[in-house]
Amino acid sequence: MSIHLPLETPRLILRDFVESDWQGIHSYASDPEVVRYLPFGPNTEDDTKNYLQTEIKAHRKRNRQNFALAIALKEDKQFIGTCRISITDPNKSEGSIGFSLIQKFWGQGYATEASQKLLEFGFQQLKMHRIFATCDPRNNLSARVLVKIGMRQEGYLQEYELIKGEWRDRLLYAILEKDWIQMQIRNV
Structure with a gap:
């Protein structure tokens, strides 16, 4: 696989x-509003530094399965958030995506743009068959991004994850490679 x-x-x-x-x-x-629906945070400085070191080490893995990436503005290289795509099941050619942005960059289409690129990367370079994402049902902004990039809601997972001491529901969204290809053809 050439990346x-x-x-x-x-x-x-x-x-x-x-x-x-x-x-x-x-x-x-470390922003409570950004991490409200996420399984981590608010981070201490040590939490963040440890996370970053773990991800930098993961870049060097030979058969890399996780791609946590910085999102930077092209025009001035300013860091605005992170996104990731992970190969969750190589036997099924399945992966998952996620994203987090600094709050002042919300609502400007950056999460949609980055997520669309993750799907392209997943289907073209990683040769995925299916890519999914989950989000908290109360997280309307993230759910809207997932729909905009062509994912369909496949399920409602009740009390799926223990986050910050509370069992939380998750919405499950996914897209198949064939559906993504059809979207690309329609958008040409």
Whole structure:
């Protein structure tokens, strides 16, 4: 499998993390509003630095299965958030995606743009058959992004995950490669 990074969109660069990203990561990972529906946070500085070191080490793995990437603005290289695609089941050619942005960059289409690129990367480079994502049912912004990129809600998972001491429901969204290809044909 030949992997080509960084990934570029009209406005963004999705790239592997570097040491200097820790402050950008910390600005969203320590924000209670950003992490309200996420299984981590609000982070301490040590939490964020440990996360970053773990991800930088993962970049070097030979058969890489997780691609946690920094999202930076193309025009000035400013760090605005992170996104990821993970191969969750290589036997089924299945993967998952996720994203988190610094709050001041919400509502500007960046999560949609980055997520569309993750789907392209997943289907074209990682040769995925199916890509899914989950989000908290109360997280309307994330659910809207998943629908915009062509995912369909496949399920409602009750008390699926223990997050911050509370059993939380999750919405399950997914898209198949054939449906993604049809979307690309329609958008040409």
